[in-house]
Amino acid sequence: MSDALSDALVQVSGAHVVHRARGGGLFTRDRVYALTGADLTIAPGETVGVVGESGCGKSTLAKVLVGVERPTAGTVSFRGRDLWSMSPAERRATVGGGTGMIFQDPSTALNRRLSVRRILRDPLDVHRRGTPAEREERVRELMALVGLPAVLADGLPGRLSGGQRQRVAIARALALDPGLVVADEPTSALDVSVRAQILNLLLDLKERLGLALVFVSHDIQTVRRMSDRVITMYLGRIVEEAPADAVTGRSRHPYTRALFSATPGLLDPIDPIPLTGPVPSATRPPSGCPFRTRCWRADGVCAEVMPDFAAASSPGHRFRCHHPVQETEWTGDLVAEAASRSASVSPATARAVQERAVRDT
Numbered sequence: 001m002s003d004a005l006s007d008a009l010v011q012v013s014g015a016h017v018v019h020r021a022r023g024g025g026l027f028t029r030d031r032v033y034a035l036t037g038a039d040l041t042i043a044p045g046e047t048v049g050v051v052g053e054s055g056c057g058k059s060t061l062a063k064v065l066v067g068v069e070r071p072t073a074g075t076v077s078f079r080g081r082d083l084w085s086m087s088p089a090e091r092r093a094t095v096g097g098g099t100g101m102i103f104q105d106p107s108t109a110l111n112r113r114l115s116v117r118r119i120l121r122d123p124l125d126v127h128r129r130g131t132p133a134e135r136e137e138r139v140r141e142l143m144a145l146v147g148l149p150a151v152l153a154d155g156l157p158g159r160l161s162g163g164q165r166q167r168v169a170i171a172r173a174l175a176l177d178p179g180l181v182v183a184d185e186p187t188s189a190l191d192v193s194v195r196a197q198i199l200n201l202l203l204d205l206k207e208r209l210g211l212a213l214v215f216v217s218h219d220i221q222t223v224r225r226m227s228d229r230v231i232t233m234y235l236g237r238i239v240e241e242a243p244a245d246a247v248t249g250r251s252r253h254p255y256t257r258a259l260f261s262a263t264p265g266l267l268d269p270i271d272p273i274p275l276t277g278p279v280p281s282a283t284r285p286p287s288g289c290p291f292r293t294r295c296w297r298a299d300g301v302c303a304e305v306m307p308d309f310a311a312a313s314s315p316g317h318r319f320r321c322h323h324p325v326q327e328t329e330w331t332g333d334l335v336a337e338a339a340s341r342s343a344s345v346s347p348a349t350a351r352a353v354q355e356r357a358v359r360d361t
């Protein structure tokens, strides 16, 4: 095994997740391509942000990383060991008992009938971590770690504030010392006033425990602030992977540029590039590059060939695009280019082109 691979905490290779389409009935042949050919390596202690529009597969990738979702094809290994060759008990113990994940809404993620103490003890009991006395001690330790006063141990989640509930969810995710925590929109259901506290807590825990963190969010500004590396997803595919400081002005994929250009308040703002038309259905993704039906740079080759990853100039930066934005290209030119392309096509024609592209797949 090469150094890079043996150093990896988690490695996902060629992962696909295909679902039966919802609402299509038991015998439907429609399939949803939630994740397609994902390759991703996460190093210990690293924070990886995942961005993309709704339905692009962010949560699916997150679940694959913590062994909650089994890929239809491809492999997931944790510290060099294939997760899905392990027994269910070993897999749960390896990736944090399936609890190494923090969800958007802690009020639905936590069992309302169990006290905080029980919620935190459960994974320790199931995996028989230490003696009963040591488990009690671990519960106290976990509560202190996330800043929850010990007096709340016997309370039910319903009696806690939203921020406190999310702290319980974070403590539970840490109970088995998983090495990797996946936070899927961890602050979007919280009051604005407590969001920063929860984000700072995650950053602080990451530093203190040497955790790797995967941070999924629609809030691109926050993803950028939290992450070492940012992954852009589109229609189930990873289309760009870049160091966080290169992901706005220096991103090479037109989709990443357009996505970030719409974000207010960036430190290095770029002019907004119009992102027109709907995201195609994940049941019938377009042939070739999935972004081509909305891309102002697309041509015939984009309809036929899915681009391979190409390396950008900075280490760890790669993208999949036949006509990437050049690092030297000024954003204003792209805005003008995108605007002239959309102005030269009537809405009806644009719709027809888009429908044909989807039908042709």
Ligand SMILES: Nc1ncnc2c1ncn2[C@@H]1O[C@H](COP(=O)(O)OP(=O)(O)OP(=O)(O)O)[C@@H](O)[C@H]1O
Pocket: 019, 020, 021, 022, 032, 033, 034, 052, 053, 054, 055, 056, 057, 058, 059, 060, 061, 282
């Ligand atoms: N169990 C399932 N059955 C059928 N389709 C599913 C299932 N889970 C996810 N999908 C579909 O897979 C695609 C990817 O979903 P996913 O939840 O990973 O996207 P997402 O980027 O996390 O979206 P959001 O930002 O809205 O949470 C979507 O089209 C979704 O509808």
